[in-house]
Amino acid sequence: MTLHRVAHLADIPEDRGLEVSVQDSKILLLKVGDHVRAYQGECPHAGAPLVEGALCHGRLTCPWHKGQFRIEDGGLCEPPALDSLKRYPLEVRGDEIWVDDQPLQDAHTPPADDERTFVIVGAGAAGTAAASALREKGFGGRVLLIDREANAGYDRTVLSKFVIAGQTPLEEIPPLRDEDFYREQRIERMNAEVASLDAANKTLQLVNGQSLKYDAALLATGGIPVRPQLPGADLPQVFVLRSKADAQQILHSAKAGQRAVIIGDSFIAMESASSLRQYGLEVTVLARHPVPFAKQFGDSVGKAILALHQANGVVYRTEGQAAQIEGATRVEAVQLDNGQRLPADLVLVGIGVTPATAPFTDLPKENDQSLLVDGGMRVADGLWAAGDIATFTLNGQPQRIEHWRLAQQQARIAAANMLGGDEHYLDVPYFWTWHFGKNYDYLGCAQAWDEVEFKGDPGNPPFIGLFGKNGVVTAAVACDEERTMAMLAERMKQPLSVDEAWRLIRS
Ligand SMILES: Cc1cc2nc3c(=O)[nH]c(=O)nc-3n(C[C@H](O)[C@H](O)[C@H](O)COP(=O)(O)OP(=O)(O)OC[C@H]3O[C@@H](n4cnc5c(N)ncnc54)[C@H](O)[C@@H]3O)c2cc1C
Ligand code: FES
The missing domain is CATH 2.102.10.10 (Rieske [2Fe-2S] iron-sulphur domain)
Incomplete structure (x- = not known):
């Protein structure tokens, strides 16, 4: 010492x-x-x-x-x-x-004193968090983490922000856990695809024909990017962005000076527009909304982010939707339904995802193909779900929310409950998005608001905006106000009046 x-x-x-x-x-x-x-x-x-x-x-x-x-x-x-x-x-x-100068050693591998097998399908945000949480909470049995991607779980969120901007090399994408962790914690990783589930008999079938019995399972298979049903959508330079492999293909194709057309104005679409622009491409966004993110962030923040894109040379157009992608062997142009033709070398589609639940045919599904979970993230006896595939109840409403931190929170709740706990989601959803070097933080889930007020100018950060309904804060959006948003992340767990929030922010 x-x-x-x-x-x-x-x-x-x-x-x-x-x-x-x-x-x-x-x-x-x-x-x-x-x-x-x-x-x-x-x-x-x-x-x-x-x-x-x-x-x-x-x-x-x-x-x-x-x-x-x-x-x-x-x-x-x-x-x-x-x-x-x-x-x-x-x-x-x-x-x-x-x-x-040396930290305390934290020996934390539970002894192998449990006969049960817990299987986690999907090693992304939720799956990896659940595997970690099972050990953290003392589970000593077998933990089997299955994923059809060969990579151990990694930070997907950097793909659209830094990887396709050429700023983070593929091999430097942060893993969620390092190899030593899996070994020391006896978390078995299996590179395989789950083909079907027999929930009544607690059995999973893999595409390779293998059957796996489990005592408890967590489904965390995430989302599959929607591909447009357009002529030419199967050309090799039409991309989606969900995985490392997708990012690798985009980087393999993209060259500075090329023309990229981005279909959609989702967070991934707009982050990709920012990144490809920074990579040196000419970028046109074919948007569905006159202002991006207005539904989540409100008009003024959406307009500020749009202006940031435009100031950096992104062309954002709302007239004309993609009708066809032209090209014999490679993408040459995007034909719009108003007759216009946009020459293009690559197309990136960011129009949302479908929950990856196709293998789970004997489970009831919501209209969007997600699985409805109860307050403890349970789907059926011995079966839990978390992340992008889960519809859960938030503020009394069924919701499916695609946020990284929320997927991991749900997974930690599921892990506690797989071990006999009775945990429920009691937090405030949070996500972040990154455009041309600016990070925007969002807390809450406001579907409607009757007041919105800002400190600072969304067009010239720092700023913070509060959305209120009946005098209570329902959401906050900010840029360069990290400590304040960190404070609100805790304070908004309980109903927080708009007046009190402003008092805290200004104190
Ligand atoms: C490019 C990008 C950027 C993002 N940026 C942000 C951000 O800045 N902030 C934010 O809050 N959220 C962000 N998100 C959303 C966030 O990543 C997701 O909400 C989160 O990953 C959901 O976690 P998940 O575990 O449900 O799914 P995933 O992380 O997608 O993991 C699902 C895993 O299941 C595997 N799988 C699927 N089907 C099978 C099967 N049948 N058999 C075996 N394995 C299977 C998949 O290979 C995958 O590894 C971003 C998403 C993307 C794609
Ligand atoms: S750096 Fe991401 S939660 Fe702290």
């Missing part, structure tokens, strides 16, 4: 932590009642400086993607972080704080 003097007690502000450095490590000092704690200073998810997070209700919320940790012991409360904070031993000598 080598202790280093790092600060005086009075240096730690009451309402936030203090970041100090010990050798090469950044360490966050927090006051907890009369005690001081020292945690790793960078978020275990993607390295955000936790000193810029918010301390509220006994939790530290990460400024970037709103992962949450208990202030008392650094324990993981909410993803997208999948680990608790590393804790550093410390001593308070008089008014001086001395911190060890």
